[in-house]
Amino acid sequence: RDGMEIKKSDDFGEWFSQLVTKTEMIEFYDVSGCYILRPWSFAMWETIREYFDAEIKKLGVQNAYFPLFVSKKRLTTEEDHIEGFAAEVAWVTKSGKKDLEEPIAVRPTSETIMYPAYSKWIRSYRDLPLKLNQWSNVVRWEFKYPTPFIRSREFLWQEGHTAFATKEEADVEVLQILNLYRSVYEDLLAVPVIRGRKSDKEKFAGGLYTTTIEGFIPTNGRAIQAATSHCLGQNFSRMFKIEYEIGDNKKQFVWQNSWGLTTRSIGVMAMVHSDDKGLVLPPRIAPIQVVVVPILRKGMEKMVRDAAEELEQELQKDGIRVKADLRDDKNPGWKFNYWELKGVPLRLELGPRDIEGGSVMATKRVDGEKSMFERAKVCETVKTTLESIHKSTFEKARIARDEKIVRVDKWADFVPALDKRTMVLAPWCEQTPCEEDVKDRSGEESQQRLGEEGEVDKKALSGSAKTLCIPFEEELSRLGVEKIGEDAKCFACAEKATAYTLWGRSY
Numbered sequence: 001r002d003g004m005e006i007k008k009s010d011d012f013g014e015w016f017s018q019l020v021t022k023t024e025m026i027e028f029y030d031v032s033g034c035y036i037l038r039p040w041s042f043a044m045w046e047t048i049r050e051y052f053d054a055e056i057k058k059l060g061v062q063n064a065y066f067p068l069f070v071s072k073k074r075l076t077t078e079e080d081h082i083e084g085f086a087a088e089v090a091w092v093t094k095s096g097k098k099d100l101e102e103p104i105a106v107r108p109t110s111e112t113i114m115y116p117a118y119s120k121w122i123r124s125y126r127d128l129p130l131k132l133n134q135w136s137n138v139v140r141w142e143f144k145y146p147t148p149f150i151r152s153r154e155f156l157w158q159e160g161h162t163a164f165a166t167k168e169e170a171d172v173e174v175l176q177i178l179n180l181y182r183s184v185y186e187d188l189l190a191v192p193v194i195r196g197r198k199s200d201k202e203k204f205a206g207g208l209y210t211t212t213i214e215g216f217i218p219t220n221g222r223a224i225q226a227a228t229s230h231c232l233g234q235n236f237s238r239m240f241k242i243e244y245e246i247g248d249n250k251k252q253f254v255w256q257n258s259w260g261l262t263t264r265s266i267g268v269m270a271m272v273h274s275d276d277k278g279l280v281l282p283p284r285i286a287p288i289q290v291v292v293v294p295i296l297r298k299g300m301e302k303m304v305r306d307a308a309e310e311l312e313q314e315l316q317k318d319g320i321r322v323k324a325d326l327r328d329d330k331n332p333g334w335k336f337n338y339w340e341l342k343g344v345p346l347r348l349e350l351g352p353r354d355i356e357g358g359s360v361m362a363t364k365r366v367d368g369e370k371s372m373f374e375r376a377k378v379c380e381t382v383k384t385t386l387e388s389i390h391k392s393t394f395e396k397a398r399i400a401r402d403e404k405i406v407r408v409d410k411w412a413d414f415v416p417a418l419d420k421r422t423m424v425l426a427p428w429c430e431q432t433p434c435e436e437d438v439k440d441r442s443g444e445e446s447q448q449r450l451g452e453e454g455e456v457d458k459k460a461l462s463g464s465a466k467t468l469c470i471p472f473e474e475e476l477s478r479l480g481v482e483k484i485g486e487d488a489k490c491f492a493c494a495e496k497a498t499a500y501t502l503w504g505r506s507y
């Protein structure tokens, strides 16, 4: 009843839905695509927020708060920014029984809300750089299949919006923020991501270029955009007249960036690490890192309970997020299952014999490994064990991801590789018509293959491929891929290939 009833590899969608509800991360809600974030997952968002907020403040970013609503006139200031997104905008059209004069949109993102104010605030180069961020919710009335954390109609995020005098400053910050996003995923959530640039077709249409961190869900072979950092160039500053005096009455448009990370990050972490017994939480994001379970014996209950509380106090004082489960209506076995389901990284058991012998039995959630800790050194041992759990959790995910990255140089190998739930790294010409063509051909071909294979291979993933990113140099070398050769040919159109590009099916 309380435990997981579905295997991750049998029915991924159902497994995930059970995972987020049985672990008390999510409660479902009667507005489609909206979810209740319960304390177990909200604590994770708070940890992400504390970490990222402290880091951007070191970069001189200040937090502010802008209105939730935006007028139609404002939102559609420049159609090419909104084009393609209009269908997702949610509108307020009435108050009570009365129609509003003008429909008001609920913010899907805040460029058009913030930038008129930027235009007012930035007059001279002394007003630059302007670096503001807001932690808020946004609404995008998506129609694709809603999934907790991954795709919801309201989600929490931070959106940074910065303005600089020069392109050089903007280019530097775009990458500083992207590296912070990588750190949130890899150092907090133990999820490996690949940094790169979006193709012209996939970039934010209103911007100059988009950098991204791409995640991967090995179970269903889908890639997922984990966070983005855009350089907007001067596109928005021209649109919103954000300019500054450069002396003798001459003006210059500012160079802008905008960057965002959302609660999707929690869903990616849960999908990547969790198993058939429930959540597997990396220690740095776990709301509770250690649970102490007393093994009570008749007549010695008080002694053992006190020892468990003492151990809890000691670990707490040492900065560990620890909980002693002293509930007297549950037996140890029940408690083991409960905290295993919740994904607590480390369980300590304390029985009469352990107390006599000055030892504590420890069990790691990530691999079930058991060991005896010396009671006298328990704080130190717990800390080093939690560090090693983070590393092994990351390594496990990195290996599972890397073995699903396949090198392809010719078209014939492309769809067969994708159908094995992989990401494909291929030399590409970077031309949009070619990207459109790959999208169409890969969609058709995978449908045919599904037919031909006869037995509908449940494991086969169908659908068309898109570019995920053009990995940065250092990412290619991390993947053991050399720089692209002068005479390399595009895998799809045989024109000159200018970059190795990561392709895949994505959320």
Ligand SMILES: O=C1CCCN[C@@H]1CCCn1cnc2ccccc2c1=O
Pocket (backbone or CB within 6 Å): 081, 082, 085, 086, 088, 089, 108, 109, 110, 111, 140, 158, 159, 160, 204, 228, 230, 258, 259, 260
């Ligand atoms: O990614 C980010 C990071 C945070 C700040 N905004 C940028 C770009 C958002 C692109 N976008 C995404 N969905 C939308 C949906 C409706 C209207 C407009 C948009 C829209 O402009």
